[in-house]
Amino acid sequence: AQKITQTQPGMFVQEKEAVTLDCTYDTSDPSYGLFWYKQPSSGEMIFLIYQGSYDQQNATEGRYSLNFQKARKSANLVISASQLGDSAMYFCAMRDSGAGSYQLTFGKGTKLSVIP
Amino acid sequence: AAGVIQSPRHLIKEKRETATLKCYPIPRHDTVYWYQQGPGQDPQFLISFYEKMQSDKGSIPDRFSAQQFSDYHSELNMSSLELGDSALYFCASSRRDRGFGTQYFGPGTRLLVL
Numbered sequence: 001a002q003k004i005t006q007t008q009p010g011m012f013v014q015e016k017e018a019v020t021l022d023c024t025y026d027t028s029d030p031s032y033g034l035f036w037y038k039q040p041s042s043g044e045m046i047f048l049i050y051q052g053s054y055d056q057q058n059a060t061e062g063r064y065s066l067n068f069q070k071a072r073k074s075a076n077l078v079i080s081a082s083q084l085g086d087s088a089m090y091f092c093a094m095r096d097s098g099a100g101s102y103q104l105t106f107g108k109g110t111k112l113s114v115i116p
Numbered sequence: 117a118a119g120v121i122q123s124p125r126h127l128i129k130e131k132r133e134t135a136t137l138k139c140y141p142i143p144r145h146d147t148v149y150w151y152q153q154g155p156g157q158d159p160q161f162l163i164s165f166y167e168k169m170q171s172d173k174g175s176i177p178d179r180f181s182a183q184q185f186s187d188y189h190s191e192l193n194m195s196s197l198e199l200g201d202s203a204l205y206f207c208a209s210s211r212r213d214r215g216f217g218t219q220y221f222g223p224g225t226r227l228l229v230l
Contacts (some may be wrong), residue, residue: 033216043204045159045221052216091158095217102147102210102217103172106158 003027004094004107012113013082020067021077021110023092032096034075035104036066039089048090051075079112087114118142120222122207128228129197137192137225139207147171148190149219150182151206159206165190166212197229 005024013019025034036048051059051066059066067076079086089111093104121140129135141148147166151159161174165184176182179197184190194201204226208219 033218035218037221043226044223045206045208047218047220050216050218101172102164102166102212103149103161103174104151104159104219105161108158 003105004092006092006107006110008110009108010111010113012115013079013086015084015114015116016081018078018080019082019112021079021090021092021112023075023077023107025073025075025092025094027073027094027096029096032094034066034068035093035095036064036075036077037091037093037106038086039091039109041088045091049077082114084114084116087112120207120209120220122205122222122225124225125223126226126228128230130230131197131199133197133229135194135197135227137194137205137207137227139190139192139209139222141188141190141207141209142220145188145209145211145220147210147212147217148184148188149208149210150176150190150192151208151221153204153206153224154200155203162192194227199229202227202229 032053034051038046049061049064063080065078089109091109092107123138149164150162153159162176164172168184182192204224208221210217210219
């Protein structure tokens, strides 16, 4: 069963506007971590932000924030003041601690295009 | 800050050949992971090592093997290469006691099998 769902294959945003990329997840483990990665066309996988299931506050890292709604099992990435360099593929990923596994399970990704 | 190093960055092989990919994790990271990302796909977990011992195994073909050495670098060995093995191979490293084990990825090795 798919653990991470990203329903937006592609998104467009005007430069300097904010954009929200959706991510829902499924786990029965009470302890888990949610991660967002950015993959530009050059191919590297860049870590952006992390949220732990027991964290009381939503994570923020510069222009990135994570809108974590535990009851709805969603962990949406918000990018404020979009820049042209934000054009990339964005992956949501989860690690739950089931069976002591540390591997990441990724969603299918959302391709973000920033328009000048 | 030091990042994960992968070599080579690009590799072209013929079918049935072998390939060896190398990974040098971030210093003081205790876990190394290998992922495979096919064209237009999300990364798929292959295998991981914690303190030089294999810890998790994902969808790694039997033709592939991996190990982690005493200096913590890791190698992914791929034999009898098939066209479907053409992909971007990532190595990632983490410290299990930080940020729920946040994984930092290397730049990847782009493998093309002809």
